[in-house]
Amino acid sequence: MRNLKMSIQYDGSKYKGWQKQKSDALTIQDKIESVLSKMTGEDIQVIGCGRTDAGVHAENYVANFHTDCQFKIETMMDYLYQFLPEDIVVKSMKDTSERFHARYNVKSKTYVYRINNNKFRNVFNRKYVYHTDEKLDLNEMRNATEVLIGTHDFQSFTSLKPNTKSTVRTINHIKITEDNGIIEIEVNGNGFLLNMVRIITGTLLEVGKGELKPKDVERILGEKKRSEAGPIAQAKGLTLKDVQY
């Protein structure tokens, strides 16, 4: 049986996230499984690298699936390109080892949160970038990221209810860059809890506005209480950039 690994780009605006749901909610996984099943005549199960929130985008989401279908890679990709909606593109596909598992084998993931900090929104990226014209102190935001780097209990930075599962994760880096008023917060870590990047971003934005100090972020981390952290940043600004194996 073949095991095929894919890299997928999607505009998450109209989807309820990656993962299929019991309800009729529109998800990216559903769309891809449905096209692959039609193509192969099998009931294809796609294993994704993790969930993404409703409205979140991906530049290189990684997934794999098993099939007996012997089509050439190029044929499969053309088929997917033709039958997937215009907001989902399978960018690459390759045969991989039988043991590869897109979720279990993840070493780390890189997310990027984009903020347009110019006076007005830009109509051309308005669906992929969060806009605020409030003055942000990027250096204070950078200082605040320092306490988040490393292995911590991120209970304050997730919408997961306490005591359901371990909320310990490792953040490898957070880089904040700015170019022409577009701020990017890039977060790399070994795994992310429900809404974690968006709540970290919402908290960093409060720091940027001067409503919180970097030392408050240290306190919030220690409190292990969601209510201590900042608000959840809008989904549309978040993109899964890459997955490392």
Next chain:
Amino acid sequence: MRNLKMSIQYDGSKYKGWQKQKSDALTIQDKIESVLSKMTGEDIQVIGCGRTDAGVHAENYVANFHTDCQFKIETMMDYLYQFLPEDIVVKSMKDTSERFHARYNVKSKTYVYRINNNKFRNVFNRKYVYHTDEKLDLNEMRNATEVLIGTHDFQSFTSLKPNTKSTVRTINHIKITEDNGIIEIEVNGNGFLLNMVRIITGTLLEVGKGELKPKDVERILGEKKRSEAGPIAQAKGLTLKDVQY
């Protein structure tokens, strides 16, 4: 009476172009006049720098309007920002001389046609960039532009019926650049006929594919017959970049 000059950015995807029409067609001019009229309590007529086709975008469309309203520029811009739909943004506004006329005073305009020539479309710019994975010879396309530079009768490159008005225009430059598979065809001229940039682009694409030679473009120009030129390129790839006065 004040005369206010505006620079406007819009995503033309869902509009029937800039100019208001007798029908109920949704146009950018209608949207802006309606918000300005509400703001001032006057029947505001906005003078645009020209028509743009249905589905064409603008980075800096220039328009002006006369009003007795004495609001500060900042107040007016905030009002427009709040009440215009999210795909139209008035980027700047200033008081200008009484005689300024956004259409009559145009010296030249710069349009850019964007083509994604990678294997697959990119979901994030799919509404603003035309996608084709056919191999394009950019040097041949550049050679073909040479015969178009200067003052010519562009009857072959417009959907305007012959003998309705003068079809003589001057093209100052056509620059073709490429970056990461995104090709930009930038055209600057003193004025453009109906569909002119899109038909020039459609013709240059035929040259890029080898279906026409640069010397064919010279012949087409001389024929002064629309049927000789290439097809009209999709509206979504075209953006009015700047207007010079």
